[in-house]
Amino acid sequence: MSPDLTRLTLAQALDGLARGDFSSREITRAFIDAIEAANPALNAYVLPTPERALAMADASDARRRGGSPRPLEGAPIGVKDLYCTEGVRTTACSRILDGFVPPYESTVTANLWRDGAVMLGKLNMDEFAMGSSNETSCFGPPVNPWHSSGSNRDLTAGGSSGGSASAVAANLCLAATASDTGGSIRQPAAFVGKVGIKPTYGRASRWGMVAFASSLDQAGPITHDVTDAALMLRSMCGHDARDSTSLDLPVPDFAAAIGRGVKGLRVGVPREYRVDGMPAEIDALWERGISWLRAAGAEIVDVSLPHTRYALPTYYIIAPAEASSNLARYDGMRYGLREAGRDLNDTYSRTRAAGFGKEVQRRIIIGAYVLSAGYYDAYYLRAQKVRSRIAEDFRQAWERCDVLLTPSTPSSAFALGDETRAKDPVQMYLNDVFTVTANLAGLPGISVPAALDGQGLPLGLQLIGRALDEETVIAAAAELERAAGFAATPDRWW
Amino acid sequence: MSSALRARGGWANPALFRGLGNASVSIDAATVRKVAHLARLAIPEERVEALTGELNGILGWIEQLQEVDVTGIEPMASAVATALPMREDVVTDGAMPHKVLANAPRAEDGFFVVPKVVE
Numbered sequence: 001m002s003p004d005l006t007r008l009t010l011a012q013a014l015d016g017l018a019r020g021d022f023s024s025r026e027i028t029r030a031f032i033d034a035i036e037a038a039n040p041a042l043n044a045y046v047l048p049t050p051e052r053a054l055a056m057a058d059a060s061d062a063r064r065r066g067g068s069p070r071p072l073e074g075a076p077i078g079v080k081d082l083y084c085t086e087g088v089r090t091t092a093c094s095r096i097l098d099g100f101v102p103p104y105e106s107t108v109t110a111n112l113w114r115d116g117a118v119m120l121g122k123l124n125m126d127e128f129a130m131g132s133s134n135e136t137s138c139f140g141p142p143v144n145p146w147h148s149s150g151s152n153r154d155l156t157a158g159g160s161s162g163g164s165a166s167a168v169a170a171n172l173c174l175a176a177t178a179s180d181t182g183g184s185i186r187q188p189a190a191f192v193g194k195v196g197i198k199p200t201y202g203r204a205s206r207w208g209m210v211a212f213a214s215s216l217d218q219a220g221p222i223t224h225d226v227t228d229a230a231l232m233l234r235s236m237c238g239h240d241a242r243d244s245t246s247l248d249l250p251v252p253d254f255a256a257a258i259g260r261g262v263k264g265l266r267v268g269v270p271r272e273y274r275v276d277g278m279p280a281e282i283d284a285l286w287e288r289g290i291s292w293l294r295a296a297g298a299e300i301v302d303v304s305l306p307h308t309r310y311a312l313p314t315y316y317i318i319a320p321a322e323a324s325s326n327l328a329r330y331d332g333m334r335y336g337l338r339e340a341g342r343d344l345n346d347t348y349s350r351t352r353a354a355g356f357g358k359e360v361q362r363r364i365i366i367g368a369y370v371l372s373a374g375y376y377d378a379y380y381l382r383a384q385k386v387r388s389r390i391a392e393d394f395r396q397a398w399e400r401c402d403v404l405l406t407p408s409t410p411s412s413a414f415a416l417g418d419e420t421r422a423k424d425p426v427q428m429y430l431n432d433v434f435t436v437t438a439n440l441a442g443l444p445g446i447s448v449p450a451a452l453d454g455q456g457l458p459l460g461l462q463l464i465g466r467a468l469d470e471e472t473v474i475a476a477a478a479e480l481e482r483a484a485g486f487a488a489t490p491d492r493w494w
Numbered sequence: 495m496s497s498a499l500r501a502r503g504g505w506a507n508p509a510l511f512r513g514l515g516n517a518s519v520s521i522d523a524a525t526v527r528k529v530a531h532l533a534r535l536a537i538p539e540e541r542v543e544a545l546t547g548e549l550n551g552i553l554g555w556i557e558q559l560q561e562v563d564v565t566g567i568e569p570m571a572s573a574v575a576t577a578l579p580m581r582e583d584v585v586t587d588g589a590m591p592h593k594v595l596a597n598a599p600r601a602e603d604g605f606f607v608v609p610k611v612v613e
Contacts (some may be wrong), residue, residue, distance in 0.1 A: 103593035201573035215572055244578050313556035324533060331534070331606050335597035344609045349536035358529025361535055362545070366552060368533040369521070379556070384569030386562050391570055425548060426555050467574075 004339025005030040006171040010228035012073055013174050017064070017074045024064070024074025024118060027264045028057035031120055032078045036409025041494035044157075044166040045143045046081055047089055048121035056118040060152040063116065072235055073116035078173035080164050081122040081458050082129055083109045083219075084208040086118075088181040092210040093137035094127045096330045096337045107240045108177060108219045115235040120173050127357045128327065129184055129212045132431040136359045136417065142166040144192055144413050145490040149456035152493065155413040158188030161181040164222045165192040166463025169490065175223040175232050179209060181216045182315050183409075183435025186447035190408035190460030193488060195449050195477070196222045197229045200467045201442035202247035205240030213322035214245075216315075216439045226478045230254035231238025233470065249468070257471035263297030264474060268401030270310040273434060276412055281406050281453050288448060289405055289461045292483035293476065301401045305393040310386050311437045312429060316381035317370050318440075323360075324367025330355060362425065376406065391441040398466050406434050410462035435461060444470045446477045450484040458488070520550045 001419070005027040008016065016022055026148040032050045039045050053076060060074040077268050084090045084102035091097040105113075113119070124142040126134050133156040134141045144155040144164045157166040161178035165188035181197035189196025197220050206220035211217065221232035234254050238247045269290060274283070294300050332338035332351030339354045341347035358365065372380035397404065408435055423429040438445035444467070447460040461480055465473035503562050509510075526546045530537045558568060600607035 033498035086576065100597050103590070103596050116591050132517035226607075241579075241581070245574060247574065247576075248579075307562065308558055308564055313559050316552060316556055317559070325556055332599060334594075334606060336599070338611070344611050345534065347538075347609050348534040349531070352534050353536040353538075356535070361537075362548060362552075364535060365526070365529050365545070366549060367550070369529045369553075372529065372532065378560075381560075381569055382559055382564060383556075384571060385567040388567050388570040389562065389564070424551065424552060440573075440603075 006034045008174065009224040010174040010231055013075055014072070016068065019347070024057040024060040024076075025054060025245065026122070028053050028076045028118055031173060033314070035120065038170055038172055038494050040377045042143045042145065042166050042170055042172070043140055044124055044163045044170065044172055045121045046124050046137075046139045046163065049088055049119055052088065053118055053120050056113070060116055060118060069381045070114070070116035072112065072231070074118060075116070075174050076118040076119050076120050077112065078123045078164060078176040079109055079281060080125050080161055080177050080179060081279050082125055082179050083177060083211070083431070085109055085119065085122065088122065090122065090210070091138070093125050093139055094355065094357070094360065095138045096352070097335075098211075098337055100335055102208070103437050104208060107205035108209065108236045112177070112235050114296055117235070123161075123167055123176055126160035126162070127360050128210065128323070129160035129179060129181055129217075130323070130359050130363055131461065132183070132187060132379065133158040133416070133418070133421070134159040134188075136357050137166045138357060138373045141416055143416070145170040145494065146192060146413060146457055154416050155457070156191065156416050157412065158191035160184040161188045161196075161222060165189055165194060165196075168192070168194050168222050168224065171494065174327060175221050175228050176218060177219065177236065179217060179219050180439065181212050181319060182439050183432040184409070185220045185222060186435045186460070186462060187409050187431060190447045190449070190458065191413040192223055193458030193486065194224060195226055195229045195448055195481075196203050197233060197446040197470070198438065198444060198469050199233060200444045201239060201248070202245050203237045203251075205238070205243040205246045207240055207242040211326040214318040214326060215320060215322060218439070226446075226474060226481050227255060227258055228271070229446065230258060230403070230474050232250065241289070252471055254470055254474050257475040260471070260475040261296065262293055262476050262479045265298045265403065266301050266401040266406045267293050267298045267476065268303035268397055268405060269283050269307045270303050270308065270404055272305050272407045275433065278407070278410050279453070282410065282459060285451050285459055285461065288407070289480060292480060293405065296479050296483065298476075303400055303404070305396045305397060305437070307386065307389045307393050308437060311390055311440055312433055314386045314390065314430070314437045314440060316366070316429060317379050318387065320363040320367035321371050321380050323369070324371065325358070327360070328456070359425070363467060376390055377386040387440050394437075394441045394443060402466070403472050406462045406464065408434060408462040410434065412453045412455065412457035412459055430442045438464050443467055444473050447471050448477045448480045448484070449486040450480065452488055453484065458486075521553065605610065
């Protein structure tokens with residue numbers, strides 16, 4: 001009886017492939033079978049691509065036999081449906097892109113294939129990455145592999161990268177690409193007990209990623225552990241002339257930062273992240289995280305980020321404003337859905353009403369409103385100025401500390417179909433309260449699974465670092481991971 | 495944790511999680527119809543009232559930005575403060591009409607087919 005290859009981490013699988021313990025075809029086949037068995041219950045993949053996966057695996061095995069393996073040679077991964085994949089349907093889980101087959105490949109996925117990775121398929125997400133529970137997907141939500149103790153009620157895998165989170169947690173890929181505009185990598189990773197990292201804005205190219213809010217969107221992976229996150233990130237990042245905000249800087253060997261430790265590192269604890277009404281166990285976990293890092297030699301520093309409480313309202317002006325502009329391209333003329341109307345304007349309006357879901361329409365209208373004549377200064381320009389103040393808060397904090405430690409989310413995973421959140425969009429938005437600041441300031445952030453709460457659900461701790469200092473973030477994350485020793489896995493009910 | 499708990503809560507300063515029904519400015523149904531038209535979204539008439547309520551909830555919540563002192567603060571438009579890169583003004587892409595048209599809802603003879611635009 002051979003071991004279950006799907007239970008390996010990315011690093012373990014790469015070792016096994018290098019030793020010749022198994023081939024890429026064998027591990028790819030194992031994942032294809034696992035997806036076939038689990039996906040009807042979990043809905044993590046919106047489009048499995050088994051034939052392509054096996055063809056890529058065979059090519060990879062041939063390459064390895066030729067003696068020139070690449071960094072991710074033969075490793076099967078999942079791709080968020082936000083990334084354009086040449087010849088493979090890409091919808092961002094919106095009806096308006098139903099049947100869209102990109103004639104080109106996103107830079108991030110091209111980088112992963114360049115490094116030898118194998119694509120298992122496209123992963124579920126909130127429509128255009130707008131959501132915190134993955135319930136806005138036109139394919140229906142993915143399901144969190146975790147259930148509360150003694151309950152069989154389905155929980156959200158988080159959003160917007162809920163499919164990526166569900167797939168990694170259920171061992172339906174070695175690792176997955178995700179994307180983060182306000183917390184969409186870190187919150188789902190926290191909800192399923194996995195690692196999610198968003199690098200500094202500009203580290204990874206946005207070319208070929210379906211755009212949501214261009215000044216905030218950033219690619220990153222969801223993985224089993226910090227080592228895997230470092231490996232995936234290294235392949236995903238890199239300068240790209242086709243994205244004008246891509247940073248022309250060398251990509252560090254992120255994995256080399258693991259084991260660097262935190263001795264002498266100044267870890268800031270932002271007092272404004274203590275939210276009233278936050279469950280006591282999240283507060284207690286935060287305290288445990290502080291003591292873990294202190295015990296490992298870090299110096300704990302109390303810091304203030306006074307504009308934190310304005311981050312979410314700022315985000316909900318800037319992100320919808322950019323979205324309303326970005327989504328103007330969906331007019332039913334050149335690609336995607338077209339609903340015929342009386343005339344051109346009517347065709348536009350019917351196409352967009354039929355193609356966009358409720359939350360996307362809400363955000364387009366908010367965005368159009370805050371950008372409209374008479375409101376631009378009061379809303380949009382003011383939000384951009386508050387964004388400056390939030391970024392300035394961080395610059396001040398970096399004079400006193402090297403990395404910040406916070407909870408990842410204000411709760412563990414909540415139920416799908418949660419009525420309070422369905423009725424009041426603001427309640428859903430509040431889920432990103434701890435993650436959104438890093439997007440506004442363009443900073444790297446990681447969520448590391450740290451414990452189970454009283455209901456038996458995973459909770460994460462977040463580290464935020466200086467711009468371009470992913471290495472410190474990864475070093476501290478590896479220490480948190482070591483100290484937490486989080487090894488829990490969900491019971492296989494699916 | 496119940497959502498209601500979080501809705502009542504706040505930071506040390508309870509202003510953070512200020513929720514619905516707090517709008518000092520509000521938009522009416524006519525404005526919603528107008529903005530929806532500008533955004534080219536056909537909103538069914540029976541949806542306008544509910545949508546107006548939802549938008550007022552969101553706008554009421556973001557209204558708290560008015561209390562931030564932004565005197566003399568430059569607006570931040572980009573997360574990275576770098577000048578836009580320049581390149582030679584030369585053709586770097588193109589000559590692929592089939593790829594460009596491959597996803598068109600309607601195409602004929604190498605062109606997009608669109609509804610009549612001119613009367």
